[in-house]
Amino acid sequence: MKGAKILMLAGDFVEDYEMMVPFQALQMVGHTVHAVCPDKSEGDAVKTAIHDFEGDQTYTEKPGHNFVLNATFDEVDPADYDALVIPGGRAPEYIRLNEDVLAMVRHFDEADKPIAAVCHGAQVLAAAGVINGKQCAAYPACQPEVERAGGMYTDIAADEVTVDGQLVTAPAWPAHPKWLAAFLEVLGTQIEHRTPVAA
Incomplete structure (x- = not known):
């Protein structure tokens, strides 16, 4: 697919x-990406958090950048979009309480459109009821939610990806190279590599 229209929650x-990273990378290869947040408008910002893995029992959390919604x-x-991306972090635990968010996710699932979720994004998938019988990677602490929603949790390294049909999931941001590559493949995006010609 060339020039897909992608929604980010x-x-x-x-x-x-x-x-x-996905917001910029997907645009870099020619896709249109619209980032939205419940109760916010174009031009509003969301605060971000940086989750890092520093040898503790769970991730550490630090202030990130402000991200301006477009x-x-x-x-x-959602009918106007070809695919959906659900990032992780703290946001999924409460945006999944919004029925409009869940309806959007169900639209993409029912229409068999590509869905990419990373880390805690699986919380939104589980709440929407769209992973029953599907393989789904997530941050390890989300395993019980994935399984209680009928999903098959895939216990993979933080830099790996799981693909089940149109669903592309990963445990955390170290998987970005493989997660985004797999999502682009599901989207049908073709990237051509050329060998530079010596002058």
Whole structure:
């Protein structure tokens, strides 16, 4: 697919890398990406959090950048989009309480459109009821939620990816290279590599 239109679901304290990197990378290869947040409009910002892995029992959390939204949640129609991206961080634990968010996620699942989620993004997938019978990677602490929603949690390294049909999931931001590559493949994006010609 060339020039896909992609929707990203955000919220305050979304994980910084998991928001910024796919938002920029997907545009870099020619896709249109609209980032939205419930109760916020185009031009509003969400705060981000940086989750890092520093040898503790769980991730550490530090302030990230402010991310400026480029579309208004109440004005987007998921039918206008070809794919969905759900970053992780703190945001998924509360945006999953929003019925409009869940309806958007269900639209992409029912229409068999590509969905990419990373880290705690699986919390939104579980709440929407779209992972029953599907393989799904997530941050390890989300394993019980994935399994209680009928998903098959894949216990993979933090830099690996799981693909089940149109669903592309990963445990955390170290998986970005493989997660984004797999998502682009599901989207049908073709990237051509050329060998430079010596002058």
